[in-house]
Amino acid sequence: MIKFLSAVLICVGLICSTSVQAQAEQQIKVDIQKKLGTTVKVKSVHPAPISGLYEVLVGNDIFYTDASGKYLFQGEIIELATGxxxxxxxQNDLNRIKWSxxxxxxxxxxxxxxxxxxxxIFSDPNCGYCKRLEKSLQQLDNITIYTYLIPILSPDSAQKAKQIWCSADPSKTYIDWMVNGVTPNGKSDCTTPLDKNLAFAKTYGITGTPxxxxxxxxxxxGAVQITDIEKKFGSLK
Incomplete structure (x- = not known):
């Protein structure tokens, strides 16, 4: 009976502790949101790996604060023992999506x-960095690339994206334009997934191309180096 009561008290203590912690996090979130105003949104507040600090997620950016919510600072936490x-x-974990x-x-x-x-790859046909990346990607073999067009740079981006998608061979038309400078000039009145791609980009915080x-x-x-792409592929084996 004593052991049972002890177990119950431990469980109650843990529940109470969790509740208090959640209330503290919510209060910090409310306080910081008031100070930042309505221009940005505080998504969440959670304890940071360092005692006394809290991680504050504002948009897709990580900040840190103290228990009082008086200070907000941005920087990197490095574990010295492991580097x-x-x-x-x-940040990488927050940016991760499900491939499916x-x-x-x-x-x-x-x-x-x-x-x-x-x-x-999410790409805008008028994106200079996308063009640079596509030229580099020509070096890769044994690869399947899915290109999602998101025309976010200009009205002309939407026109070119439609012409690329509506062409008989979108992949060839895209490469001809991005790598060889051959301007797409076909029809642009077919049904496209551009609005769906833009909605997906907004949902998952894709704000730049590539x-x-x-x-x-x-x-x-960004225009990732081929060496970094190959290194990533190597880590996936």
């Missing part, structure tokens, strides 16, 4: 070699 960048790891969330019917597919390695995703859901923003 691990805890903030970077946490990507609707491949909303992308056109480019296959080279046996196509065994898979990569998804943005790459690998099958483990990890996200690489």
């Amino acid at each position: 691990k960048n805890i903030t970077e790891q946490r 969330d990507l609707n491949q019917s909303n992308a056109f597919k480019t296959v080279r070699g046996n196509g065994s390695r898979q990569l998804a 943005t790459l995703f690998f099958i483990d859901g990890s996200r690489f923003p």
